[in-house]
Amino acid sequence: GAVVSQHPSWVICKSGTSVKIECRSLDFQATTMFWYRQFPKQSLMLMATSNEGSKATYEQGVEKDKFLINHASLTLSTLTVTSAHPEDSSFYICSASRGGPGTDTQYFGPGTRLTVL
């Protein structure tokens, strides 16, 4: 149980285009979903936390107008990288949690590798 899928697995796009990444919890309801980013040889960095039905909470330094997060249901969260630029090229990983005290286990999706030309 606790499977999280992410689509697409990888995407190559031109500078200036927008890219949407989907994160789905397949066999459980995810009260909270997280979006991380990992640059080569760097640690995963939390970008934002999203709770179903409410606005996402962004970490310091992450532009909320550039990285649009929508958590419309208990099984789906999307991250849209708007007007992508080469510096946005990275490995984007989502995770999902059932939420609540004592349930902080996060289940990670397989990640999306974004390359912006």
Place this chain on the structure above:
Amino acid sequence: RKEVEQDPGPFNVPEGATVAFNCTYSNSASQSFFWYRQDCRKEPKLLMSVYSSGNEDGRFTAQLNRASQYISLLIRDSKLSDSATYLCVVNAGGGADGLTFGKGTHLIIQP
């Protein structure tokens, strides 16, 4: 001081050896601790949670030292398949908060 610090390695270890590495964290209010494993170009996968009393899972043993704010991972009888990057992960909150990852320790098991 970084929130979660690890020696990046790489640690080159012969197959069958025992290897251990530590991780230090700066937030004394941290409540949950984990070791994750990440293979090249893959997502991190939970290896084990780290409890105050320490815990063991097969060849893997994790320990927590709250006074000194570090956690450790020991791998016995290492296998070639243990080659990976091991991430020290800390959750400062009590519930579903974002995790803080260390940069990872790269382990290479040599035949």
